[in-house]
Amino acid sequence: MITEVKCEDIQDKIITYFPEFKLSQSPFQKAIVYKLDDVIGFIVYSIMYERAEIDYIAVDERYRGKGISQKLFDYLLLNLKCESISLEVNSNNKRAIGFYVKNGFKEVSVRKNYYKDSDGILMVKKLEVK
Numbered sequence: 001m002i003t004e005v006k007c008e009d010i011q012d013k014i015i016t017y018f019p020e021f022k023l024s025q026s027p028f029q030k031a032i033v034y035k036l037d038d039v040i041g042f043i044v045y046s047i048m049y050e051r052a053e054i055d056y057i058a059v060d061e062r063y064r065g066k067g068i069s070q071k072l073f074d075y076l077l078l079n080l081k082c083e084s085i086s087l088e089v090n091s092n093n094k095r096a097i098g099f100y101v102k103n104g105f106k107e108v109s110v111r112k113n114y115y116k117d118s119d120g121i122l123m124v125k126k127l128e129v130k
């Protein structure tokens with residue numbers, strides 16, 4: 001089941017995958033979760049007027065490769081009224097890049113040495129305005 005939650009409700013989960021995460025008081029940042037008994041996947045995203053950004057996406061290791069991210073992403077898109085959605089991904093993260101390419105994201109720029117040992121790739125997907 002997919003539901004909308006406050007980032008503070010899943011702060012511990014987010015930190016498990018993204019230790020650098022800091023709870024922001026920004027009204028733009030939101031989250032959706034995929035829940036069985038517990039939360040097994042989430043997307044944290046921000047909507048800034050005509051632009052949306054995926055800040056964090058992760059699925060519990062035991063449930064990867066089963067389409068959970070796809071379901072979360074499809075749910076997010078259904079409810080977005082933005083012109084585009086973007087994200088930043090580590091160039092070493094082939095699995096995530098595969099997911100984004102499959103979902104129509106295009107690489108628009110490379111941020112050299114954005115991460116300690118690798119580049120950051122900025123990817124954008126244009127959306128149909130609803």
Ligand SMILES: CC(C)(COP(=O)(O)OP(=O)(O)OC[C@H]1O[C@@H](n2cnc3c(N)ncnc32)[C@H](O)[C@@H]1OP(=O)(O)O)[C@@H](O)C(=O)NCCC(=O)NCCS
Pocket residue numbers: 017056057058059060063064065066067068069070071088089090093094095096098099100102
């Ligand atoms: C990236 C991540 C969120 C994908 O979640 P997932 O639920 O396993 O993904 P899905 O099962 O929904 O896969 C959807 C598509 O992604 C791509 N994909 C998924 N796993 C892949 C892999 N191991 N290699 C290449 N592509 C892959 C495929 O295109 C797949 O579609 P297909 O099943 O029709 O081939 C998950 O691997 C994860 O939590 N990784 C750790 C956190 C992370 O790196 N987040 C991204 C930070 S930018």
